[in-house]
Amino acid sequence: MRKGSFRFSLIVMVMAVCLLCAGRARAADPIVIGAPTSLGLIEGKEALKAVEMAVDEINAKGGVNVGGQKRPLQVSSSDIRDGAPGVPVPEALLGIEKIILEKKPVALLIGPFRSEALIAGMDLLSKYKTPLIGSIAMSPASEKKVTEEPDKYKYVFRDCLNGVYLVKYLSGTMDALHKEFGFTKVYVMHQDVAWARGTADLVKKLYFDKAGWEVVEQEAYPTGASDFSSGLMKARSKGAQVIMPIFDMPQGGVLVKQWKSMRVPAIMAGFISPLAGTDAWKTFDGKIGGAINCNFELGSAIASDKVPQSVAFYNKYKEKFGHEVEAGHGPAAAYESVFILAEAIERAGSLDPDAVTAQLKKTDRMGTMGRIRFDEGNQVVYGLDPKETAVGAVFQWTEDGKRRIIFPESLAEGKVLLPAGLKSQK
């Protein structure tokens, strides 16, 4: 009897130890975050690094508190290549579906590059109830869908700048040039993709047409184009005082180099992704002095002392990866998206997608880009004051290879300097 009792106690103890171990293993189960994006492009590469950096920071503090249990985050990335020329949208969607089905992530971060892929993928996210905090694709069409069918599309969030806010930043920059120098003639050059086309059309409709500017021509270039000589000749012959480029392809930087070597007497002010970071000066042989560029989110390749979190992010990134952030769109927003998600999970106290989504909506935090809050279309609100909204930064390359923020005024470090050959109209 005693022997049987001893055996019974032993079995109970072993089972208890096993259960305890299993419980511990469950406690240590990581929360998987998916990061499907175009990893071949710098915005995707650096956004992923920023996500990994944020995850490391959170894990170093013990992880995310899910209903009283600390769980580490784990990133699972995949290259959906939608930013590369010629990659069809269905291929990108397959990549997104694959990561959802195979890795079972609690949410997706960064997301597609092309708005075409994001919009087409919204049904997929709804079907699998997987929240996405996108940091790259910019078309406001996704917000429209969220607003029109909130129950179905509530899972789709965006914390980077969208096309509408970019229009506001570009319009603000043009308005500053108009007020300072009296410029009224602009030549618009943009990449032939949905977001760039839409942005160019909107700046024309909402600003140039209303403010009395003459758009001497609006030219679309296919993704991959690298000869802009005809366009630049047109800008010169039509007397444009401002050239407004909108490009996110690597070849976009060549436009500025050609602008400089062809000595076109017009100021280049817009968005060209390769101009965003410090490396651009060396890459383009110093032939970018005078160009004005809009970095979509503060922290993405540029920081301001007026927002200490942006400087902290910029410096931490440099320290961790050995080089500065070079992408002017994506990294800061991707970094913040991890904290936004972690905080939402903690508030929700569970990984239930509907609970997490409801808490994402309530986000209000001071981060790298300023104050971060979502509007009814699940888009982070961008504005001109980092204390009230998230902000982007428009800067000018100086002739000695430095970058100086010129817009918005709350971050401005100086006034615009005109390139040689261009005179103020005032």
Add this chain to the structure above:
Amino acid sequence: MFFGTIIYALFNTAILAITALGFNLTFGISGIANFSYGAMYILAAYVSWMLVHLLGLPFWLSVFVSIAITMVLGALIYRFVLLRVRGQVLSEVIATFGIGLGTLELFQYLGFVGFEYTLPVFIDDSFMIGDTVVDWQRLLITIVAGMLVAGLWVFTHHTRLGLAFRGIAQDESTALTLGIDSDLMGMLSVSMGCGLAALASLLIIPLGSISPSEGYDVLIKALAVCIIGGLGSTGGLIVASFIVGFAERFTDAYVGSQWTMIVSLAAILIVLVVKPSGLFGRQKELAERI
């Protein structure tokens, strides 16, 4: 504007001619349509970039090394792949296209995409012609294109190897009876074609940036020029370069940049419908080769 467009159309003509010269040379001699041509063009640029940025070689030295590497690669492609499918046109096309596709996608996969992949210009200056600013790099391309066309004519008409090339191009069987090794000539033609692609790349890419997707555009442009001019015809290549070069720049200037690529493709279609052998090609020759 019009004068400027003419000048840049002339530069574009030279760029197209130098781009297509290697493809045309290989096809003219051995009848091989090297569809890995665009990939070789891009490979040479990446090799040069790596030599400069990873090994610290001076750019001029990297030019010679990358041309040599591309030529050796061309020879190896012939020796180990094309030799086995020689004479089977479809197999040659599929094999070379596969090599090209694999090479370009490998660069993409390895992350060789980004604005940092650029090469320096040989002469970093510009000057004015009227009110048009002209950069020395484009002028250099035009001069080199002219010298290459002239040099290739002298080479194929006045050197032993060049005459052997022409012999193979005219009648391979007869050339064999005269002791000309057709496999060696075929290998050299592919190798030289790749070398010319590398030279074109290292002259043209400093005007833009290196990108795997550029390889497909280069192949399409080389094909357009060669098909319009008549495959294998150097005179045809020059005339076709003028036609496409001017059509592209004038479309760019007066219609819209998004239509520029369509010009080349539309020109191929029209020529194939109206004169399938190309402007300077012979119908019989084409029928035999394709």
